[in-house]
Amino acid sequence: MSERITPNRHDAEHYKPVPEQLLRPAAERETPDWRRFDVAARRFGELIAAGIAEATGQRQDIRSGTARCIAHVLGRCLGRESALADFARTGEGDYETLREEYLCLHNDEGVTASTQELIDWLGTHLIRQQHPDARSATYVEAYPPRLDNILVPTGIEVGDWYLRINVPGIYGTKDIQDxxxxxxxxxxxxxxxxxxxxxxPDTNAMSGDIMQDFHDCYLGVFATFEEAIHELAEVDxxxxxxxxxAEDRQLxxxxxxxxxxxxxxxVADAFDLVEEEDRIYVFHK
Structure with missing residues (x-):
């Protein structure tokens, strides 16, 4: 449910996560040094491959050690002061800052498909750490994981409204601002x-035609949950x-x-019911 922002929203009881459009993109960096990446990848390649093989065998996320190892190899492209390098050393880091760095590498013209797969593994791991219930952007969840397939809960401000939307993990700060x-x-x-x-949670705000998606799913609005359920379940x-x-049996x-x-x-199997501004909006799943 969205919330209107009040003047005292910075008080503890009105605290909201920092919206995406207020976050600073990662600092400008030089072109990634893929030669240094190749050296590190050869050194740690077997360790990373073993971690991915373990995850794939159990169809689950990679372990934190594998994620840090991938971050170390990727961080070699950007230098010791990068957020990726720091995450590799400490296992800690700001998600948005890390995201801007690994997406910069993911979208670089010099990146290979195999390196993009490593970034998908790392990015998905970081997203799952914060949002373990993050949904898929498609009906069938991709595995091995892909950043364009996982929806990340994201806070934005539109006018005086704070909205919690869902954006595929392949999009960065500039895309979210747009x-x-x-x-x-x-x-x-x-x-x-x-x-x-x-x-x-399964609405992809970056679908490309959000209004068409909305009209395809929107069923109607009701005053209360009971009124909506009464109609949807055909209680009458x-x-x-x-x-x-009963009458046929003289009861x-x-x-x-x-x-x-x-x-x-x-009705939850077929419909989503959402409360917004004291009214209940119903959507087909």
Whole structure:
């Protein structure tokens, strides 16, 4: 659910994560030194390959040691002062800063496909550390992992609204800034239904046609969860069926009370219900 930003939002009870558009991109660096990368890759290649083989065999994320080893090899391209090199040494680092560095390498004209795969492994590991429940951008999750397939929960500010959206891990600060401007042009701050849709964990805000995606999924708006569930679960029809069944057997039922919690679990397989500005917005899955 999105939130309107209040003047005292920096107080503890109103604290929000720093929105993406306020984060500084990584400092400008020289062209990556791929020769130094090649030297380090030959030295640590077997260790990295063993870590990836272990992860692949169990179809899981790489271990932290393998991630740090990959970061060390990649960090050789950028120097000892890089965030990647520091992460390799300490196992700690700011995700956004690390992301800007490894995406710079991922998109460099001198990068090889095998190096991009290493970056996919490292980036996905860092994302999973912060967002273990991050969804896939496609119906079938890619494995081995790819940065363009994992959706990263991302905070942005559009006007006076703080939004929590989901962006594929292949996009960096500049892309997210451009998306923020686009959402502003779409008047998302005045469109509660669109804000509700963007908050869904499997909505890809970078799909390329977010408004078409929205209209394809949007079903309607209701005053309460009970009203929405009543309609989606066709409670009136269920009640008629029960009354008819009872009458055919000479039984009298004076009152029925729907179990809305149980019905909500049933409709959750086909619909997403999102509360936004005290109303319930419903979307097809």
């Amino acid at each position: 998306l923020t401007e686009t959402l502003g042009e779409l008047s998302v701050k005045r469109d509660a239904a669109l804000r509700a849709y963007l908050s869904l 029809e269920r009640e008629r069926d029960v009354f008819t069944y 009298v039922i004076e009152q029925m009370n729907p179990d809305y919690e149980a019905l909500r679990e049933q």
